[in-house]
Every structure is written in structure tokens, then in C-alpha cells.
Amino acid sequence: MTDRQPGFETLQIHAGARPDPATGARQVPIYQSTAFVFRDADHAAALFNLQEVGYIYSRLTNPTVAALQERMATLEGGAGAVCCSSGHAAQIMALFPLMGPGLNIVASNRLYGGTVTQFSQTIRRFGWSATFVDFDDLDAVEAAIDDNTRAVFCESIANPGGYITDLDAIAAIADRAGVPLIVDNTTATPYLCRPIEHGATLVVHSLTKYLTGNGTVTGGAIIDSGKFNWSNGKFPAMSEPEPAYHGLKFHETFGPLAFTFNAIAIGLRDLGMTMNPQAAHYTLMGIETLSLRMEKHCANAIKVAQWLEQDPRVAYVTYAGLPSSPYYGRMATICPKGASSLFTFALKGGYDACVRLIDSVNLFSHVANLGDTRSLIIHSASTTHRQLSESQQIAAGAGPDVVRLSIGLEDAEDLIADLDQALAKATG
Numbered sequence: 391m392t393d394r395q396p397g398f399e400t401l402q403i404h405a406g407a408r409p410d411p412a413t414g415a416r417q418v419p420i421y422q423s424t425a426f427v428f429r430d431a432d433h434a435a436a437l438f439n440l441q442e443v444g445y446i447y448s449r450l451t452n453p454t455v456a457a458l459q460e461r462m463a464t465l466e467g468g469a470g471a472v473c474c475s476s477g478h479a480a481q482i483m484a485l486f487p488l489m490g491p492g493l494n495i496v497a498s499n500r501l502y503g504g505t506v507t508q509f510s511q512t513i514r515r516f517g518w519s520a521t522f523v524d525f526d527d528l529d530a531v532e533a534a535i536d537d538n539t540r541a542v543f544c545e546s547i548a549n550p551g552g553y554i555t556d557l558d559a560i561a562a563i564a565d566r567a568g569v570p571l572i573v574d575n576t577t578a579t580p581y582l583c584r585p586i587e588h589g590a591t592l593v594v595h596s597l598t599k600y601l602t603g604n605g606t607v608t609g610g611a612i613i614d615s616g617k618f619n620w621s622n623g624k625f626p627a628m629s630e631p632e633p634a635y636h637g638l639k640f641h642e643t644f645g646p647l648a649f650t651f652n653a654i655a656i657g658l659r660d661l662g663m664t665m666n667p668q669a670a671h672y673t674l675m676g677i678e679t680l681s682l683r684m685e686k687h688c689a690n691a692i693k694v695a696q697w698l699e700q701d702p703r704v705a706y707v708t709y710a711g712l713p714s715s716p717y718y719g720r721m722a723t724i725c726p727k728g729a730s731s732l733f734t735f736a737l738k739g740g741y742d743a744c745v746r747l748i749d750s751v752n753l754f755s756h757v758a759n760l761g762d763t764r765s766l767i768i769h770s771a772s773t774t775h776r777q778l779s780e781s782q783q784i785a786a787g788a789g790p791d792v793v794r795l796s797i798g799l800e801d802a803e804d805l806i807a808d809l810d811q812a813l814a815k816a817t818g
């Protein structure tokens with residue numbers, strides 16, 4: 391072995407995986423076991439005191455899930471990672487140690503529709519709140535942060551409108567305020583964007599999408615940069631004695647792994663949003679081909695977006711990979727390998743033409759998902775973004791005349807032909 395640092399494509403296959411110590415199995419086995427036998431009473435006590443790391447019970451830790459956690463931490467360049475049952479679970483688990491009644495987050499107004507609902511409605515039941523601002527308006531982001539703010543939240547490439555966030559500028563604002571920047575990197579994946587390199591503290595993922603890659607699994611992950619100072623007085627759950635662990639202080643005891651240990655020992659233990667080992671296995675297999683798939687997703691997306699842009703039936707296309715996009719210039723710093731394969735386009739025929747288009751496609755699947763090998767289509771305003779007001783829909787890039795595409799891995803020419811015939815029916 392040399393001192394070389396392995397590249398991304400090596401790590402996406404090997405990080406976190408080693409031949410099974412009991413059997414030599416080369417692929418990561420599915421450890422379908424709820425509990426793990428303690429060596430003796432002292433070993434059990436050490437595990438329960440967090441003095442030794444090991445397996446107790448699969449609500450907390452499981453060897454298959456641990457392999458995926460190590461792979462995600464490695465690919466994102468973080469100190470540690472925790473996997474959980476869905477992307478939405480990851481968002482709640484990321485906020486849980488930071489928040490309390492009366493505290494708030496400052497969030498981008500360009501987010502996945504379900505996240506807007508989670509942040510504007512559901513978290514209020516915990517006494518938390520979110521202030522939504524335009525993250526292109528850096529002064530507005532700074533002004534929205536107050537003494538009760540405990541996190542700044544955005545997506546690297548925002549779903550669904552082809553928007554790229556200036557992560558470095560937002561991270562600098564969060565840093566000045568002494569709060570972590572949490573970046574949802576679902577649409578970009580760590581192959582296209584590594585938010586920690588741009589100053590993110592925590593990265594959250596819906597593993598459901600490109601990382602697993604073929605529409606089989608619901609899963610989430612939180613990756614911690616390990617770089618945030620949790621002892622700045624704002625985060626008592628991380629810095630003050632934890633009564634449920636004999637007064638242990640997470641930040642003092644675990645340093646760069648404080649968030650990871652807290653998310654397992656408190657978050658998974660008490661919220662129970664655990665990933666199952668079967669899901670972890672599917673996701674590990676998906677990640678092995680992440681780079682190849684993302685290259686093809688991006689190449690196909692450019693071809694389809696370019697074709698749509700020149701079509702007279704189309705009002706506009708919002709894909710950051712097109713030179714006409716106002717966000718094209720940000721690709722060079724944020725996601726130089728590509729702008730992923732999620733974008734929207736607007737039909738001159740408005741709402742009715744959108745609905746007819748959706749009903750006329752053959753190869754595209756009409757589903758509420760993204761990041762699949764298959765190409766997917768949805769009319770956000772009548773589905774994923776239906777809980778939002780029309781002004782929220784427009785702010786999120788999902789107005790009534792807008793159709794969202796997630797371009798898969800088929801032949802681009804076949805995708806274009808399908809859209810062409812469906813547009814003819816929709817606008818004829």
C-alpha cells in the first residue's frame with residue numbers, strides 16, 4: 391500500500407465495507423438481528439455507558455447500517471454519520487439536539503415541498519419555528535437570524551427549480567451568528583457537491599433518491615463535519631451534562647464526534663426513526679455505481695433540457711446546467727461535475743396543458759419521487775406542492791404552469807420522443 395488518498399470512485403465501493411470477519415463474505419451482509427450478545431456483564435455496562443463502541447440493539451446501531459454510515463461520512467468528507475428511516479426523519483434528527491421550545495431556524499424558501507410543510511406546520515408542535523427567506527438575498531438571511539436562531543437550512547441544488555445555493559456565502563453568515571449551516575444535499579449527491587467543503591456543519595440526505603438510485607428504499611442520513619463549536623453557549627444538549635448518561639457532556643467527551651454520538655444515543659434511542667439493515671444494504675449497493683449514474687443523469691438532463699428550451703410550446707426551462715440559467719455561473723464553484731437531473735419547465739398552455747401532458751406520456755412515469763433510474767414526471771402544483779399556497783408554490787418554483795422532470799438513465803432520444811408526442815397531445 392502507498393500513502394495515496396483513494397479517489398471518490400474507489401471510496402464509493404470500498405468505504406465502510408470490509409470482508410465479513412466471521413465468514414469472509416465480500417458484499418456487506420444484511421445483519422438481520424435485533425440484538426447482539428454481550429461478551430460479559432462488564433462489556434454490557436461499558437456499552438451502555440458509551441465508554442465502548444459496539445452493538446447493543448438495532449434501534450441504535452447495526453453492522454449493516456454502520457457500514458452505510460461510514461460510507462456516507464467518507465463520501466461527504468465528514469467526521470461521522472447517522473442513518474435513519476427517511477430524509478424527513480434525517481431533518482428532524484438533525485434539528486432535535488439543537489432546538490427547544492421558542493427557538494427557530496432560518497430556511498431557504500426554495501426547498502422540497504414536503505420540507506416546507508414540515509418546517510412551516512409540523513415543527514410548530516414542538517414549539518420550534520422556521521423563518522423562510524430568499525437565500526440569494528444575503529442581507530435578508532443575515533437579518534432573519536436572531537438570538538433564538540439555532541440553525542440555517544438550505545438545499546445545495548434546490549428541488550424542484552434548478553436553483554444552486556451560494557453555500558460559501560451562506561456558511562459565512564451562519565458562522566458569524568454562531569449557528570450551524572445544515573445543507574440538504576439530496577439532489578446533488580456527494581459526487582456533484584460536497585457541502586462540508588463549502589462550510590456546512592451538517593449535511594442531510596434523502597437516501598431514497600439518487601444514492602440508492604432505483605426507487606427501492608426509503609432512507610435518510612445526517613453527516614457531521616465535526617468542525618462546529620457546540621460549546622458556544624447556544625447548544626446545551628451538546629455541551630451541558632446529560633442526565634440520561636450520568637451527566638456526560640457530549641461535546642467535551644466526544645469532540646468532533648459529539649453530534650454523531652448524540653444522534654445515536656439520544657436521537658435514535660428516543661425518537662426511534664431507525665433505518666433497517668435491508669434498506670442499508672440496498673443503499674450500499676446503489677452507492678457503488680453513484681458516479682457512473684450521476685454522469686449519465688447529468689448528460690441526459692442537458693440533452694432533454696436543451697431540446698425543451700428550443701421548443702415553441704415551452705415557456706421556459708429552469709435547469710442550472712443550461713447557459714441561460716441565472717445559476718449556471720454557480721456550477722463552477724458548487725457542483726462543477728454537473729447540475730443533477732431534476733428540473734422544471736413551464737408550458738405556455740398553463741395548468742390544463744400540464745395535466746394533459748402528464749396523462750399523455752408513455753415512457754416517463756407519473757410518480758412523486760426523483761432520482762430513479764427511470765425518468766419521472768410530476769405536476770408539483772397539484773401533487774407534492776398542493777399543501778402550499780399559490781404564492782408559496784411560485785416562490786418554490788412550482789407554480790401552476792410548471793412540470794417537474796427527474797431524468798433517468800434511458801436513451802435521451804427516447805425521452806425526447808416521448809415528451810414530443812405528449813406535448814403534441816397536451817397543446818394540440
Ligand SMILES: *Cc1c(COP(=O)(O)O)cnc(C)c1O
Pocket residue numbers: 476477478479502504505545549574576577595596597598599608609610760
Ligand atoms: C425526498 C426529499 C426529502 C424527503 O426525503 P424522504 O426520504 O422522502 O423522507 C427531503 N429533501 C429532498 C430534497 C428530497 O428530495
